[in-house]
Amino acid sequence: MSRIETLAARAGSHPDPSSGALSPPLQLATTFEHGPAAELPHGFLYQRYDNPTQRDTEQVLAALDGAARALLFPTGMAAGSTLLQTLPAGSHVLLCDDSYFSFRVLAREQFPRWGLEYSVVDFTDLDAVRAALRPETALLWAETPSNPLLKVADIAALAELAHANGARLLVDGTFASPVLQQPLALGADVVLHSATKYLGGHGDVMGGVLNFARDDAHAAACHGLRLLAGATASPFAAWIILRGVRTLPARMAWHCRNAQAVAQFLVGHARVAKVHFPGLAQHPQHAVAARQMSDFGGMLSFEVAGGRSAALAVAARMRLFTNATSLGSTESLVEHRASVEGATSTTPEGLLRLSVGLEHPDDLLADLDQALAVT
Numbered sequence: 001m002s003r004i005e006t007l008a009a010r011a012g013s014h015p016d017p018s019s020g021a022l023s024p025p026l027q028l029a030t031t032f033e034h035g036p037a038a039e040l041p042h043g044f045l046y047q048r049y050d051n052p053t054q055r056d057t058e059q060v061l062a063a064l065d066g067a068a069r070a071l072l073f074p075t076g077m078a079a080g081s082t083l084l085q086t087l088p089a090g091s092h093v094l095l096c097d098d099s100y101f102s103f104r105v106l107a108r109e110q111f112p113r114w115g116l117e118y119s120v121v122d123f124t125d126l127d128a129v130r131a132a133l134r135p136e137t138a139l140l141w142a143e144t145p146s147n148p149l150l151k152v153a154d155i156a157a158l159a160e161l162a163h164a165n166g167a168r169l170l171v172d173g174t175f176a177s178p179v180l181q182q183p184l185a186l187g188a189d190v191v192l193h194s195a196t197k198y199l200g201g202h203g204d205v206m207g208g209v210l211n212f213a214r215d216d217a218h219a220a221a222c223h224g225l226r227l228l229a230g231a232t233a234s235p236f237a238a239w240i241i242l243r244g245v246r247t248l249p250a251r252m253a254w255h256c257r258n259a260q261a262v263a264q265f266l267v268g269h270a271r272v273a274k275v276h277f278p279g280l281a282q283h284p285q286h287a288v289a290a291r292q293m294s295d296f297g298g299m300l301s302f303e304v305a306g307g308r309s310a311a312l313a314v315a316a317r318m319r320l321f322t323n324a325t326s327l328g329s330t331e332s333l334v335e336h337r338a339s340v341e342g343a344t345s346t347t348p349e350g351l352l353r354l355s356v357g358l359e360h361p362d363d364l365l366a367d368l369d370q371a372l373a374v375t
């Protein structure tokens, strides 16, 4: 079994038999020829059902997470929503309290119509998780590290709790990517990634993936719903994601190095009240992170002393960090999450989230230094 750097560097590369081309082909066809007995000689019928570029990309994505099966979707939200819609009506879902904001909105607005119940729990508190389990709890929805507070949940412990209750554990591993964290090896049943972020890696494609530990009825149900509901990624998006994956381990190493430098700079700064980064020894789950991640990632957040207006002023003074949403691209971004999340946000008003990119770390620190300078 090749290591992840090797898998990624050669992703989708098997010379094309008709030309010898090394790079993976982009196949845009919507329909595929039937055989004389109405059979499908290559297994493809119609692009929405399955298509060659999507399948190439899914094979690579499955290998990165050690999954038995991968399903690609047009967005991370489509991946998560599809999985949630395959749960039997009457199921209860435990959502971690710092899950990606749109999933909490989805639970509030759509779960009642889908016949699902849910509770929101701090997944870093295993006693609270245990107490919130019900006989009808079918799924634990963890996100680690979480957005935007960078909480780290103990994947192996959560898997044990879930399985003892007859439930499954999903881990949204978007912030870590398969390079830094392998949830399936720790006992999770499904991993979700927004491929829009590190997998694509260049801020120019959307996608989502579900990586299943087993190619079981649940994976088949998600595939069936994707096929009928039409949440198939375009071949072009699949191809761009496959291209991004080839440099994923190399990019993650730089993201991690830069974020560690930024976190250390911010921790020592007089105008910074708090830094949320699992790579800092003082992070409350640093030990869990050090155990289950190979490095701490490129995402962090910090709280500016002085709250909302001070945080907005600091963000406005940044020149290299661009004020924009999303993460995982080559360029560094800053975002005031409470503004983006709106009235129901629980994010601290003084918090700024940073997606640390691939610039030189000294340039990033210089930008933060001038933006935080009291004027």
Ligand SMILES: *Cc1c(COP(=O)(O)O)cnc(C)c1O
Pocket: 075, 076, 077, 078, 100, 143, 147, 172, 174, 175, 194, 195, 196, 197, 206, 207, 208
């Ligand atoms: C962005 C994101 C999502 C949603 O993905 P989209 O591709 O935007 O639909 C889910 N989880 C996390 C942690 C994310 O950062």
